[in-house]
Amino acid sequence: MRFSLTLALPLVVSGAFVPFVEPADHSHSFVQSGVAPRGRNVTINGVLTYVTLPKNKKFDKSKAVVFLTDVFGLPSIDNPLLADKFADAGFATFVPDYLNGDALPQGGNSTAWRANHTEAHTTPPLLAVISALKKKGFKKIAATGYCFGGLYVTRLVQNNTIAVGSMAHPSALSVPNDFVLAKDQSDVPVHINNAERDTGFTVALAGVTDGVMGDGQYEPGYLRTQFDAVAHGFAVRADPANPVAVAAKQGAFDETIKFFKEHL
Ligand SMILES: *[C@@H]1O[C@H](CO)[C@@H](O)[C@H](O)[C@H]1NC(C)=O
Numbered sequence: 001m002r003f004s005l006t007l008a009l010p011l012v013v014s015g016a017f018v019p020f021v022e023p024a025d026h027s028h029s030f031v032q033s034g035v036a037p038r039g040r041n042v043t044i045n046g047v048l049t050y051v052t053l054p055k056n057k058k059f060d061k062s063k064a065v066v067f068l069t070d071v072f073g074l075p076s077i078d079n080p081l082l083a084d085k086f087a088d089a090g091f092a093t094f095v096p097d098y099l100n101g102d103a104l105p106q107g108g109n110s111t112a113w114r115a116n117h118t119e120a121h122t123t124p125p126l127l128a129v130i131s132a133l134k135k136k137g138f139k140k141i142a143a144t145g146y147c148f149g150g151l152y153v154t155r156l157v158q159n160n161t162i163a164v165g166s167m168a169h170p171s172a173l174s175v176p177n178d179f180v181l182a183k184d185q186s187d188v189p190v191h192i193n194n195a196e197r198d199t200g201f202t203v204a205l206a207g208v209t210d211g212v213m214g215d216g217q218y219e220p221g222y223l224r225t226q227f228d229a230v231a232h233g234f235a236v237r238a239d240p241a242n243p244v245a246v247a248a249k250q251g252a253f254d255e256t257i258k259f260f261k262e263h264l
């Protein structure tokens with residue numbers, strides 16, 4: 001008893017909580033009218049899921065990407081369009097509605113909203129979809145998560161539920177605690193795309209994460225790729241008039257795909 005308390009205490013008290021950050025530019029999507037996602041909504045194990053498949057039907061049916069959205073969920077067109085890019089890169093891609101039909105509306109009160117979207121609300125639909133995918137033969141599952149979704153990629157890593165995880169500008173993590181836990185119990189390679197101007201997962205917290213995971217300390221594999229002159233949310237939405245933002249969004253996607261191809 002005493003022993004386990006001594007071990008557990010530093011994990012509880014030494015972490016910084018990564019605050020929830022709303023992207024500055026989420027009030028509108030930059031997507032031009034007429035652009036539409038090419039996948040479709042289906043129900044998997046009772047959970048609404050956007051499914052988008054590679055155009056070449058000979059894709060590897062043993063691998064899938066589970067895409068964990070930000071708080072704006074399936075109704076925000078940026079999310080299914082980004083999922084389509086994973087399909088274009090050769091992966092069957094599934095976006096479970098782990099927000100339970102209740103994505104944060106534009107201008108909604110995110111503090112009040114988050115009380116209805118705790119891990120207890122979010123985890124069951126997520127795991128219902130993942131277990132159905134495994135039963136369908138998708139033996140190796142990669143997860144990619146953005147902001148709110150970053151926490152869930154981290155949980156799936158910690159629990160060894162997936163084969164590889166990538167997150168961009170994650171929020172609501174405890175740093176370094178959540179990565180110490182991953183190091184203690186996970187076999188899953190981890191990739192992080194972070195933004196130089198993120199006020200949540202800051203460059204300083206990214207450095208703390210490297211202190212746990214970097215330099216070969218995390219044996220399953222760890223890569224962090226930082227994008228300069230961009231802020232929280234950059235991997236999901238980019239103003240087409242801003243070439244730096246466009247390049248960063250594409251760069252984050254490319255790094256995630258590269259990491260998945262290497263580890264899946
Ligand atoms: C999927 O469902 C969501 C939530 O109802 C909706 O906002 C979105 O437009 C639907 N997408 C497609 C491709 O039907």
Ligand SMILES: *[C@@H]1O[C@H](CO)[C@@H](O)[C@H](O)[C@H]1NC(C)=O
Nearest residue numbers: 108109110111112113114115
């Ligand atoms: C948002 O919701 C929180 C919690 O319910 C509440 O304390 C806060 O006053 C609300 N903020 C606004 C701007 O309505």
Ligand SMILES: *[C@@H]1O[C@H](CO)[C@@H](O)[C@H](O)[C@H]1NC(C)=O
Nearest residue numbers: 102109111112113114115116
């Ligand atoms: C949270 O859920 C409760 C129960 O369903 C509902 O009454 C309340 O309006 C919800 N709050 C928000 C901010 O959506």
Ligand SMILES: *[C@@H]1O[C@H](CO)[C@@H](O)[C@H](O)[C@H]1NC(C)=O
Nearest residue numbers: 123126127152155156159161
């Ligand atoms: C991971 O495991 C913990 C501890 O068993 C559990 O509470 C949590 O719901 C799991 N989360 C996910 C996303 O699997």
